[in-house]
Amino acid sequence: MTDLAIIGGTGLATLKNLEVTWRQVVHTPFGEPSCPLTYGHLCGKEVVFLPRHGSGHTIPPHKINYRANLWALKKTGATRVIAVAAVGSISTELVVSELALPDQIIDYTWGRGHTFFEEDLRGVVHVDFTYPYCSKLRSLLLKAAAAAGLSMADWVTYGATQGPRLETAAEIDRLERDGCHVVGMTGMPEAALARELELSYAAIAVIANQAAGRSENLIEMASVEQNLNRGMEKVRRLLEQLIPLA
Numbered sequence: 001m002t003d004l005a006i007i008g009g010t011g012l013a014t015l016k017n018l019e020v021t022w023r024q025v026v027h028t029p030f031g032e033p034s035c036p037l038t039y040g041h042l043c044g045k046e047v048v049f050l051p052r053h054g055s056g057h058t059i060p061p062h063k064i065n066y067r068a069n070l071w072a073l074k075k076t077g078a079t080r081v082i083a084v085a086a087v088g089s090i091s092t093e094l095v096v097s098e099l100a101l102p103d104q105i106i107d108y109t110w111g112r113g114h115t116f117f118e119e120d121l122r123g124v125v126h127v128d129f130t131y132p133y134c135s136k137l138r139s140l141l142l143k144a145a146a147a148a149g150l151s152m153a154d155w156v157t158y159g160a161t162q163g164p165r166l167e168t169a170a171e172i173d174r175l176e177r178d179g180c181h182v183v184g185m186t187g188m189p190e191a192a193l194a195r196e197l198e199l200s201y202a203a204i205a206v207i208a209n210q211a212a213g214r215s216e217n218l219i220e221m222a223s224v225e226q227n228l229n230r231g232m233e234k235v236r237r238l239l240e241q242l243i244p245l246a
């Protein structure tokens with residue numbers, strides 16, 4: 001039984017140490033997920049893996065079918081989802097290629113399929129979203145980080161922007177005033193959809209770059225890639241420690 005799902009993001013289109021057993025094409029009432037689901041064993045535990053931008057990273061953040069992705073994972077019987085997401089750091093305390101564990105979200109996205117409750121037999125549904133990430137999963141991730149000797153700031157608010165362009169320096173100033181510590185483009189509606197499906201959900205943020213206007217340089221994808229390579233190595237170490245605890 002696969003109870004643990006992992007969603008990969010930028011820099012994590014495949015899980016290097018996953019021993020793949022099979023792939024499954026899933027159709028959902030909301031359309032197709034980003035690609036077929038990959039099942040396999042990670043450190044001996046069965047997991048299901050889905051890269052949100054597709055297997056060849058072809059889907060931009062605003063075009064991802066978040067509803068199909070989450071629906072497909074729910075359909076596998078998974079009850080817990082760990083998402084991996086590249087972010088820009090707004091807070092000076094968050095250093096490139098390090099990991100962070102968001103505990104809050106502010107949503108600046110628009111026009112995305114963001115709810116399963118368009119029409120529901122129960123009437124209008126409002127799910128509680130006070131704490132968008134699962135506290136139990138977050139605790140496990142913090143324990144795993146400690147076991148792996150990795151620092152992982154746990155007080156981080158994730159600002160979800162629309163993309164695919166990066167932000168202006170003034171937008172980043174605004175996000176900081178709003179209380180965001182990191183910025184990414186995929187945290188919403190993913191987290192809210194997981195909550196609507198009653199999936200436990202937590203995200204590992206990997207600092208890919210300093211957000212716009214936060215360094216003397218412009219944001220270059222070559223250095224984002226380098227930072228993410230180092231960051232994803234840490235994600236692999238973290239997951240190795242997480243599996244025995246999960």
Ligand SMILES: CSC[C@H]1O[C@H](OP(=O)(O)O)[C@H](O)[C@@H]1O
Nearest residue numbers: 009010061084085086184185186
């Ligand atoms: C500068 S890379 C921007 C790209 O990376 C993040 O992807 P993900 O959240 O899937 O790891 C960000 O949201 C953008 O899509």
Ligand code: HPA
Nearest residue numbers: 086087088183184185208
């Ligand atoms: O600076 C950024 N902004 C938005 N999303 C991102 N994902 C990685 N870096 C960034």
